[in-house]
Amino acid sequence: MSVRDDPLLRLDRVSVALRQGGREMVSGVSLSVGRRELFGIVGESGSGKTLFTRTVFGLHDDAVVSGGEVTFDGRTMPAKSHHTEMKRLLGKRIGFIPQDPFSSLNPSMRVGAQITEALYLARGLSPKSREARDAAIAVLAEVGIPEPDIAFRQFPDQFSGGMRQRIVIAIVLAQEPELLIADEPTTALDASTQRLIVDLIVERSRTRGLSVILISHNLELLRQSMDRIGVLYSGQFLNLFQADQLAHQEVHPYTQALFDCIPTKDKTLADIRPIPGEPAGAGFGLAGCSFADRCAFAKDRCCATPLPINDAGQARFSACIIGKGA
């Protein structure tokens, strides 16, 4: 995979801060997402993954990109007009799937109208036209909605959570973006539906040749379906690794600790090790590693030494200063 060659999206030391008070919530994120690459971002609740992604893609009102460079398809966005530039890309080249399908569809608008609106915004198709209607029904069929021509006329509350998330995916796919961002698209769904939805996103993106950023707190889900994974912990970018080479490579102690608490069929209950302590929230502006107080390998200097940053934009990276996973 040619990840490094001309990536679709490149983040260079990107930081995100609250608009009011300017507190830095996430800092120093450097990563790139290649064309047709599936990229996972994992983090616990409060790690800042949702805040970070929403802010970078111009969908957060209360936070701003406070540092670093965002480059999309070779074009670096000027820091001052980041929001405006992003708005121009949203709905045309970048698609976004929000977390909760029970609130991400407009309850008073028919499913069909929500898709034809997307078609109008992306391609200028008249929402009432035959062409828009046919395209909407086709994309509903593509995401596996049974009887799409009936669904076209129905309202969101007539569908289950899994079906709603499929409709959201249909809305986003209808706009034919190049980059698809999914913010915890399965959190509100039950376990078996989660699998189906992630599989659908992966399969559709592979077929259509999209790049994907999938955010989740479920590391195992990401490992099984993504190409590369980035790890966020309390606002710090700790690790970046290739999902399929896990067996052959060492990972950051935090990533390892996350894997250690995933139950699998070759683990007994005693093998499942919860991470000691409480997850630290984002936004404390620590100089050192925020995972140090829970880390089994931590040394004194972990808390004091400034956290390394993925300067060179490498495909693999570990922020561990004692050399774990680097």
Place this chain on the structure above:
Amino acid sequence: MAYILQRVAFSALSLFVLVFITFLLSHVVPGDPAIAAAGPNAGAEKIAALRTEMGLDEPFVTQFLIYCGNILQGDLGTSWFTHQPILDDLLRELPPSLELVVIAMVINLAISLPVGLLTARYNGTTFDDIVRLFAMAGAGLPIFWTAILLQQSFAADWQLFPVAGRIGFEYRAFEGITGFYLLDSILRGRPDVFFDVLSHLILPAFALSLLFTAVGVRITRTSMIGEFRKDYVTLARAKGAGEGRIMFRHVFPNGATPSLTVFGMQFGWMLGATVLVEEIFGRPGIGRYAVKAVTQSDIHGVVAVVFVVGLVFLLANLAVDMTLYALSPRKRAEG
């Protein structure tokens, strides 16, 4: 369909409770209706005869059933003061009041909905703070005080609007058809009368609506803020929708629903509040009728006004429920 029947049945039940309470009211107020009706010079025999004639000797439940039967026949009793059937009085007094309430409601909606939507969108900005300050102050102003202030400044001092009355002196011969002068003047093709009647309505309608508008803005703002936080707004933004499209096509239809319920209730409350405004602006209407009935101890009149105001309140709420039902996704999905 089941829902509609359920709402109608519920309203009918509420109406029954309302009738019971008004009936109770007429019994707990001090004074013997028979003595009052007989007049000051009547002897004990005449009073006793009247009491039998008025059904006051009957048990409480029997009296209540008779009262219900009378209402069903459209008989609200006879005024002790005008000696007219109260129903005729009310049919004459209700149109001017409803006209006032409708105009006040139009003002209320025309301000509450857009201002509520905009303050929700610009939540936390200086604009929002200023509007909230005014809404708070407006909600705290008593209606009679607002009415007097408006009358003093806009009518008396600056003479922009008539001080009092329903229609100008030069149009006093104007004959209505429905009793709603705005409508009548259009039906009769009299734009001059229309604008005269409207100018008489503006100040009282503003005075009546201010408090309700302040509440309406706050309620609309709160429900719209809730909508702006929902993920469908995020998805709409991600789809590339502009702020105008998000506000009017996405947020507004969803956020207006809770406000509509409140506006339905406000309609009934406004009719009750006409008591203050009509008295100050010297307008005929049910509120002024009520004041007269109270000062003349005309119990039947007071009870009838309470009943009619309650009835309008229930009907307005029923109408809102029906509208919301007709607009709800489930209903439209059926149709």
